[in-house]
Each structure stands twice: as structure tokens, then as C-alpha cells.
Amino acid sequence: MLTGAGLRVAVLFACAAVLTGAAEARTVTWARSGDALTLDPHALNEGVTHALAHQIYEPLIIRDSQGKPLPALAESWELTADPTVWEFKLRSGVKFHDGRPFTADDVIFSFKRALQPASDMKQLLSSVDELIKVDDHTLRIKTKGPNPLLPANLTDLFIMSKGWAEEHGATKVQDVENGEQSFAALNANGTGPFVLVSREPGQKTVLRRNDTYWGRGQVPLEISELIYLPIQSDEKRIEALLSGEVDFVQDVPVQDIKRLQEDDGVRVVVGPENRSIFLGLNVGDAELATSDVKGKNPFADKRVRHAINMAVNRQAIQREVMHGQSIPTGIIVPPGVNGYSKELDVIPPNDIETAKALMAEAGYPDGFSVTLNCPNDRYVNDEAICKAVVEQLAQIGIKAQLVALPKAAHFQLIQNLKSDFYLLGWGVPTFDSHYILSHLYHTKTDRQGTWNGTRYSNPDVDNMIDSLTSEADLVRRNETMVNIWRILQEETIYIPIHIQTMTYAMKPDLEIAVDISNQPKLKLMKVRKSN
Structure with a gap:
């Protein structure tokens, strides 16, 4: 099945192979527990989806x-004399996979597209007031107020070809929440190091090296073909690596790390991820909707939330579920x-008796029932974490009924407000708390x-969050951020569990570092x- 830009890409690809000479071929089969949920680069703000998009x-x-x-596509950027205007110098000579030239028109189109109602990326551009084309390779972005951190918001905002x-018919963003399909969900035409060859959602995605990539010579780009395989089963994913069916596993199960480290036929690398795992x-x-308590909401009582915070035993989860491969945390x-602060990163004591007393004080001495929604193909040992939480909450009378689903269905429950209690993970590509606060609080x-x-x-917290996108004084901005976190830590809207660490495993002839955002760029x- 030929997709992407169609036959024109195939012809350009063949020509490029002749012009550049016979580059050494190395196919890499890349496996992880779940698939990208779409190829539309603006439809869903989800890490696995972005990890595949970064290749294209x-x-x-x-x-x-x-x-x-x-x-990347901008060679440089600077704040102008007007503190509300950023200027970006765009890279010249770049072409999309179908041969169309990359210009400022494509950036303006992509950003306007990312601001559409169906886009899950619109928050990252919420401060933008105007997009101004100076020339084909110069763009100015005017914000509603001074926003010194605008560039940090652009690292996952992908550029599409306006003409393509x-x-x-792909000018509108795919409406994932309502189950819509679209051309851009199954086809792609980027400027990146790999070209889409075929896409079978949930089964396999095949990419080939872009031999006319603008960055060739600046990065290794040593993979000629990339085959992406979602393999949900931990056991089957590792079996595929050991049998040679798979070359690179991005999410090694924690229980398999030690034996893989002892295998001479496997290279293992471990590193931190800037992602927290928590309960909402x-x-x-x-x-x-899912509780036996009628006429009121037990989670609306702060005492119940504090009781849950005490009942969740992060150290036990680290030891028994994560095999030591997590960092327990008291803040998300x-x-x-x-915005991170050791002062606020306080893990409450695992004090079951005090938690029971809080439950009784709130009017729930015998606890209550509720459904706990959990993904089973997204985070490291996600379903196992939820099973541990179910057991821990039972100690204070909360009878959590676990419903584990693939991430696509799980995320829709959260975004459509159909879950009362859920597990979620959140990475921070901007490395700034505003990304967490604006999306989650x-x-x-x-x-x-x-x-x-x-x-x-x-409303008071909303106003403080909104001020973070226009406060030019970074000292004052950071003070506001600390004040927000102090309020939210007391509110205990989320129950932090741990910071996730990641382990990659690969054939010994391959080498790549763990990406802190867990979005490895396979061109590297x-x-x-x-020998």
C-alpha cells in the first residue's frame, strides 16, 4: 500500500537513491507496547503518537x-525590540517528501491548523495573537503579551505542507475525540528524516530513509528502513527481540532488565524520563457515576483525597511493581x-490508621466503591500499578473496580469526562510547569x-496560570508558579505516584541514548x- 504523498514520493525516492549512491542498508524493526493513535500531527497530544511523528x-x-x-526547521530565533514579537529565521533549501519547498507559508498554515477546535495542540499556541510572514524564510509571531517561553512550546508543533x-483535503484537524478518520490520519508528508511507505494502524508502519534530508551529514541517518511494530504483550515483545524479529525495544519491561543486561546479544541503556505517573x-x-455513594461526591471532600494520598504506598510500588525502576514522588x-521544588516534593507517610480516621471524619467509615480506569499499553507496568493501588485502597475501605483498556479508549474516557478515577502519565516537552498547569489543572x-x-x-488559579504566558519578569513569574503549586499541593487533585525511568534494548550493533522525553529520534x- 503506497501512502504519504503517493507515487511522486516513490519516484523522488528512487531518483535520490541513484544520485546519492548506494548507501549502506540497515533495516531496523522498532517495537513498543502501543501504536501511535494517528499520523495527523495536530490531532492528539500524546507521547507515543509524537514519537512516531518525530521521524516523519x-x-x-x-x-x-x-x-x-x-x-530544526528554524535556524535561529530571537525576541525583537517589541517584547511581544518573536522572529524566526527559517531553514532554506528544505523540501517536503513530495518535493514541495518549505516556506513560511507552511509554518503559518500549520500553526493556524494547530489552533483549530479539534486540535489537541492548541494550548501550546494560546498566547499567539498574530502570525506574520516577512519573507519566505522569515516569520514573526506576535503574542498577546510578553511570552519569553514561546520557543519552548514549539518543540512538538509539527510543520505540514500547506499545498499537500x-x-x-487535509486542512482540518482529525477529530479524534469523536472517532473521526481523515486523510492526514493515515498519510503523511513531512520534511523529516524518514518517509512514510505504509501504515496499518495497530499492526505495522513502514518508513524509508529520506535520502534528500536537509540534515544528512549532520546526523548519522544510518537506518535505511524503519519498521514500527506495536506489541502489547511484554513477553512477546522481549521474545521478538531475542529471536531477531525485532531490533529495538523502546519500553523494556522492568522485570526483564536484569536478564537482558546479562545477554551478550543485547545492548541495554537506562535513563530518566521527565514524566510523572499519577491518579486523577x-x-x-x-x-x-461509578460509585455506590449517591447524592454526593466523596472525592470532592479534601479529607478523602488526603486519605488516598496516604494509602497509596509509592515505595511498595517501586519495590514490588517497578523492580526499583521508578522514583517515588509527592508532586507531579x-x-x-x-517549577519543581524539593520543598513541595513531600511524599506523605503511608499511614493507614490516619487515613482511616480521615475517611471516617468525612463520613465514609466503611469506605465506598468506585471504578478505577487504567491503560494497559501506555506506561511502564501501568496495569500492574493500578492493581497495586486497588489493593492499597482496600485497606481504607475504598473498593476500586479496575477497568483496564488500551490507551486509545482510556484517553477518550478522560478527555470526554467519562472517568471518575484514573491513571495518567504526563511528560513535559517544554520543561516548564505551565505545560502541566494549563493542561491538567x-x-x-x-x-x-x-x-x-x-x-x-x-478561577483564581486559572488567572495565575494564564499570567504565566505573559509575565516578562522571570523572577515574578517563578514566584507565581511556586504560589500556584502550593495551592494545588494542598488541594490534592492528583495523587502522584512516581517519576518514570525508561529502558531501551537493542541489537549490539545499534546505539542510541534514552531520550528524556521518551521520543527517540531514530536519525540519531x-x-x-x-569487523
């Missing part, structure tokens, strides 16, 4: 494996993200709170030559 599409600014921002989207509680509805901000609106499944709404993978 590119943003103006990209981050290296340690999180450092680097030029118009030609194929419906604190806003008058009644929980990962270390290294602006802000009152849910068309552009804010898009992942706030808790129904939490606090090196292939060791055999």
Missing part, C-alpha cells in the same frame, strides 16, 4: 536526548522542569484544561560496523 515531521525547534533545544494538505480524581461533579512535576475550555479529567475549577541511531 519536524518542528521549528527540536530537543536533543537531554532536553536541550536545538534548531489542500490537495488532499473527579472532584467537580455532584455525584460519581518531574525534577528538571521549571486549568478549568476545561476550548483551549485550556484539555486533559483536566478531574473537573477541578478554580548509530549502526556499528562489523
Whole structure:
């Protein structure tokens, strides 16, 4: 099945192979527990989806494996004399996979597209007032107020070809929440290091090296073909690696790390991810749809939330579920993200008796029942974490009924406000707390709170969050951020569990570092030559 830009891409690809000479071929089969949920680069703000998109599409600014921002489709950027205007110098000579030239028109089109109601990326551009084309390779972005952190918001905002989207009826963002399909969901035409050859959702995606990639010679780009396989079963994923069916596993099960490290036929690399794993509680509805308590919402009572926070035993989860491969946390901000504070990262004592007393004081001495929604193909040992939480909450009388689903269905429950109690993970590609606050805590609106499944709404907190996008004084901005976190830590809307660590495993001739955002750029993978 030929997809992407169609036959024109295939012809260009064949010509490029002749012009560049016979580059050494190395096919890499890349496996992880779940598939990208769409190829539409603006439809869903989800890490696995972005990880695949980064191979095909590119943003103006990209981050290296340690999180450092680097030029991509923008060669440089600076704040002008007007503190509300950023100027970006775009890379010249870049072409999309179908041969169309990349210009400022494509950036303006892509950003306007990303601001559409169906886009899950619109919050990242919420401060934008105007997009101004100076010339084909110069763009100015005017914001509603001074926003010194705008560039940090652009690292996952992928650029599409305006002409390609118009030609194929792909100018509108796929409406994932309502189950819509679209041309851009199954086809792609980026500027990135790999070209889409075929896409079978949930089964296999095949990419080939872009031999006319603008960055050739600046990055290894040593993989000639990339085959992406979602393999949900931990056991089957590792079996596929050991049998040679798979070359690179992005999410190694924690229980298999030790034996793989002892296998000479496997290279294992371990590193931190700037992603927290936590529980979300419906604190806003008058009644929980899945609870036996009627006429009121037990999660709306702060005493119940504090009791849950005490009952969740993070150290036991680290030891028994994660085999030591996690960092217990008392706040959902990962270390290294602006706004993180050791002062606020306080893990409550696992005090069951005090938790029971709080439950009784709140009017629930015998507890209550509720459904706990959990993904089973997204985070490291996600379903096992939820099973542990179910057992731990039973100690204080909360009878949690576990419903584990593939991430596509699970995420729809959260975004459509159909879950009372759920597990979620959140990475921070901007390395700034605003990304967490605006998505997870802000009152849910068309552009804010898009992942706030808790129904939490606090106008004062909203105003402080909104001020973070226009406060030019970084000292004052950071003070506001600390004040927000102090309020939210006391509110206990989410129950932090841990910071996730990641383990990659690969054939010994391959080499790539763990990406701190867990979005490895396979153009950086090196292939060791055999002796």
C-alpha cells in the first residue's frame, strides 16, 4: 500500500537513491507496547503518537536526548525590540517528501491548523495573537503579551505542507475525540528524516530513509528502513527481540532488565524520563457515576483525597511493581522542569490508621466503591500499578473496580469526562510547569484544561496560570508558579505516584541514548560496523 504523498514520493525516492549512491542498508524493526493513535500531527497530544511523528515531521525547534533545544526547521530565533514579537529565521533549501519547498507559508498554515477546535495542540499556541510572514524564510509571531517561553512550546508543533494538505483535503484537524478518520490520519508528508511507505494502524508502519534530508551529514541517518511494530504483550515483545524479529525495544519491561543486561546479544541503556505517573480524581461533579455513594461526591471532600494520598504506598510500588525502576514522588512535576521544588516534593507517610480516621471524619467509615480506569499499553507496568493501588485502597475501605483498556479508549474516557478515577502519565516537552498547569489543572475550555479529567475549577488559579504566558519578569513569574503549586499541593487533585525511568534494548550493533522525553529520534541511531 503506497501512502504519504503517493507515487511522486516513490519516484523522488528512487531518483535520490541513484544520485546519492548506494548507501549502506540497515533495516531496523522498532517495537513498543502501543501504536501511535494517528499520523495527523495536530490531532492528539500524546507521547507515543509524537514519537512516531518525530521521524516523519519536524518542528521549528527540536530537543536533543537531554532536553536541550536545538534548531530544526528554524535556524535561529530571537525576541525583537517589541517584547511581544518573536522572529524566526527559517531553514532554506528544505523540501517536503513530495518535493514541495518549505516556506513560511507552511509554518503559518500549520500553526493556524494547530489552533483549530479539534486540535489537541492548541494550548501550546494560546498566547499567539498574530502570525506574520516577512519573507519566505522569515516569520514573526506576535503574542498577546510578553511570552519569553514561546520557543519552548514549539518543540512538538509539527510543520505540514500547506499545498499537500489542500490537495488532499487535509486542512482540518482529525477529530479524534469523536472517532473521526481523515486523510492526514493515515498519510503523511513531512520534511523529516524518514518517509512514510505504509501504515496499518495497530499492526505495522513502514518508513524509508529520506535520502534528500536537509540534515544528512549532520546526523548519522544510518537506518535505511524503519519498521514500527506495536506489541502489547511484554513477553512477546522481549521474545521478538531475542529471536531477531525485532531490533529495538523502546519500553523494556522492568522485570526483564536484569536478564537482558546479562545477554551478550543485547545492548541495554537506562535513563530518566521527565514524566510523572499519577491518579486523577473527579472532584467537580455532584455525584460519581461509578460509585455506590449517591447524592454526593466523596472525592470532592479534601479529607478523602488526603486519605488516598496516604494509602497509596509509592515505595511498595517501586519495590514490588517497578523492580526499583521508578522514583517515588509527592508532586507531579518531574525534577528538571521549571517549577519543581524539593520543598513541595513531600511524599506523605503511608499511614493507614490516619487515613482511616480521615475517611471516617468525612463520613465514609466503611469506605465506598468506585471504578478505577487504567491503560494497559501506555506506561511502564501501568496495569500492574493500578492493581497495586486497588489493593492499597482496600485497606481504607475504598473498593476500586479496575477497568483496564488500551490507551486509545482510556484517553477518550478522560478527555470526554467519562472517568471518575484514573491513571495518567504526563511528560513535559517544554520543561516548564505551565505545560502541566494549563493542561491538567486549568478549568476545561476550548483551549485550556484539555486533559483536566478531574473537573477541578478554580478561577483564581486559572488567572495565575494564564499570567504565566505573559509575565516578562522571570523572577515574578517563578514566584507565581511556586504560589500556584502550593495551592494545588494542598488541594490534592492528583495523587502522584512516581517519576518514570525508561529502558531501551537493542541489537549490539545499534546505539542510541534514552531520550528524556521518551521520543527517540531514530536519525540519531548509530549502526556499528562489523569487523
